[in-house]
Amino acid sequence: MSERTERTNEAWLAALRGETPDQPEALEDLRSRLQRGIFYYLSRERSDLAGLSNHDVTQMAQDMAQDALMRVIENLESFRGDSLFTTWAMRVAVRVAISDLRRARYRDFSLDALTAESEPAWLSLNPVAGDKLPLPERAAEQREVLTRLQESIHEALTDRQYQALVAVAVNNVPMEVVAERMGTNRNALYKLVHDARRKLRAHLESQGMSMDYMMRLFEDR
Amino acid sequence: MDEQLHKLIACIFDQHADNNPIDCETCSIHFHRLAELVAAGASVNELLPEVQQHLDCCLECNEEFQALLSIIVAENSGLVASE
């Protein structure tokens, strides 16, 4: 779109609502603008997509822009005029694009795979990642603390809090993916994880275990 | 140290979010306005410190905000190809 045809916020809204005769052009201008923005993001800012062909990325950006356009139109009334309309629309598009990428990445994982299966990996009483073996006394202390940590998790947290904490905080699965699998939404999950970590911290601190102490105990040296 | 164990300990004791009432939805409502201001040189922390706090402890919101910001900056500097 050239400078000349750049619309004001009011002109965008009027056109997209069909109050002016240029609705088809406005829809196409916006769709193409969102597509260019998404394409830029996918091709320049996402190293994880570097293996895709230009054709594939273009196709992906096209699909995402189409979805984003629909989302923008559905939510037109929530735009409050506190930025350029196109920036607000791009925010909607970014959300659509990133959500798609997150969902695609975890499409084949069940909730169990995102939580329970990973348990042995981080609570396998084998805290030493490198090849240096700790002194026997230190190893014993590490084992004891890990056992207490494991017990605390089971004593202090509900099953849902446990699932949420492991999936989100340990396995770094995006909250919107976990929320979907757990039948909740991202905001509620954020709060669930938040409460879980607070409860766990209080539980551990009541037993005299501070972060400094634990980090020092397990640090490689 | 095992990386996952490290993450778990860091997460449990992370006090970032403790006194911060902002959730993801409330945070992202500001993104379009912030992206324009930050693209023009402002700092999130000075404009809305509670949003900065949330971004510091929420990977997802941070990813979304940085993505939007990168596009707006690119658009402003003519890096996003026009047809």
Ligand SMILES: [Zn+2]
């Ligand atoms: Zn967030």
